[in-house]
Amino acid sequence: MNAAQRNRHASLLRASGFEDGPALTVQSTDGEIPQGRELSFAWLSGTVMTGLTSVLLMGAALYVSFQGQDTFSTAYKALQLAAPKLEQPFATDITAKSSRIRPVAATRSDLETIEASIRQVVDGREILRNQPFTRLRATLATTATSLSADAPAYDPVAILNATQPLQAGALDLNADVYGTDVDGEVAVRQADMPASFIPARAISDEVAADFVRGSAEATFYTEDAPPTLAYAALGPSLDALAKEGTPSSPNGIAENVTVVPKTTLAANNGPGRTERFLTVREVGPLADTLVRNGFTRAQVSMVENTLANLMPASGLPAGIRLRILYGPLTSDSNSLVPYRMSIYRPEGVQGDPHIATVALSDNGQYVVGLQPDWVDFPHEDIEQINVGNLPTVYRSIWETGRKHDLDDDTIQRIVGMFAYDVDMTKRISAGDTIEILETQDAPDAKPELLYVSLNLSGTKRQLYRFATEDGTVDFYDPDGETGKRFLNRRPLEGGGTLRSRFGYRIHPIFKTRKLHTGVDLAARSGTPIYAAGDGVISYYRWQSGYGNKIEIQHVNGYETAYGHLSRYVDGLGVGSKVRQGQLIGYVGSTGQSTGPHLHFEILINGNLVDPLSVKLPKDNVLAPQYRDAFNQAMAQIDDLLAREGTPTQVAAAKTP
Structure with missing residues (x-):
């Protein structure tokens, strides 16, 4: 390149802004080097450290948000990308740090129908007819959900009003209970034996049959119809009507359950997460099952919309299994909401056991999630026991009653029946149970409560319904005393x-x-x-x-x-x-x-x-002249409780 060409290139470079300056250096004090040409290691390291710190802080914030116990990020946990099978018991709470396995209790909800023949006096005539009864044996709810969130606040004065005696309804609850079923209704007429009849000292089976037939035709009749053969004899005792060896005590008590919290402070730490495992025995509306397990109607609608395209074309089979994770909506909430629900096929059915999972997102919507960490599904319905979640006796009775479709008036009366003997503001213990016997709902009559028992911390309290001659109905314990106490232990509005x-x-x-x-x-x-x-x-x-x-x-x-x-x-x-x-x-x-x-x-x-623990006298004691009739009514109720019933399914599900 000659001199002219070099000058031309130099002119072009200068025109484009090129500057022929000294090279960069780390020495800022060398001779005539202009300012800005030195390279600062302090500035470079500061820039790099600022970037690294920002990345670490953002990563930590995201990690805490997704893993925190007091956040709303359960949906992200449900949408994790891996679901390995864990070699640990299903009772372990994998969502919270702990040094011990969280105990669990079997949750029993045995709702059965019992058929029995009763004898009533209607318009001066004795009638035999079949009467269906409903028996509930269940463990008290250990988790308070939205199902009982709107229950009335505990108020001793309202309880006092709820325990006032009733007036006898259409059903005479003191009627005789028989062991022989009848078809429809049979009217009974009593007639004296002919004075000329003298039975033989020894008779044959044929003669005995003729005698029974003749006696029945002479004493049983229906109007405007030929004589009807019917026979229902009173046994020497009502205990003989029950099957031999049939237990009379509730079988809904959770066995082999030990609740030993590591520290008593756990009960004051507020609600935490808990998980429920249950099996739906029969096909029915999935919405009813969800409502009974703490979903609100609005949440049920969101779940149904989310699952619309995930359900099998043939619908959900009977025996599906549900796994529901609960947690607090806010840190000061006293009700738990469903964080996540997973649906599994019945055991032994072909195909992937996991059908679908929905989880609650940060914005309060239920979204589709992947299967959570796999656990072996238990054969019986169970629920984790979180000491901080255990509700009061009052709240638990409301939760259990609404879960089994008891009306609010009946639940309030049950609370009032035991409120003078039990501190309703005390937390329940795992394995506490309730047993209820009532008449079945009919188009022309509401269910009538016959018997209620509470088993709290191993102490069983029983109350039987009894009507006196003046038509006043009240509930008495086996000693003939009502649950109402002489004095109220918390005499202020709300109980304080x-x-x-x-x-x-x-x-x-x-x-x-x-x-x-x-x-x-x-x-x-x-x-x-x-x-x-x-x-x-x-x-x-x-x-x-x-x-x-x-x-x-x-x-x-x-x-x-x-x-x-x-x-x-x-x-x-x-x-x-x-x-x-x-x-x-x-x-x-x-x-x-x-x-x-x-x-x-x-x-x-x-x-x-001590006002809270002193034993107080009962306010109402059954008069002595009613003791024999009450003992007979109590024996009849015990006989009904001892009978085998036909299961009535409470929780049922089908395709939404």
């Missing part, structure tokens, strides 16, 4: 929240060890307070320490005291007679108090006792 029990404690104000003479039931200021029982007001003014105080004198040496009231009810004073449930004052924080609450005391013959 127990803040301090009876016994020695460190005084919250004086910081000294003193006897706490009652129980403190916290409630909002102005909450109504009611008389715990019938009595006469003996004290009605300010008292040091107690603030505004009321004392009521009851019969047989019983007294109750109410402290820290904000104000009294107008029109009452010393000497006023009050009845159980009558408004006497309002919750406050007067006297030596650290916040609004009711200080409630019970004294027996001047001695202070």
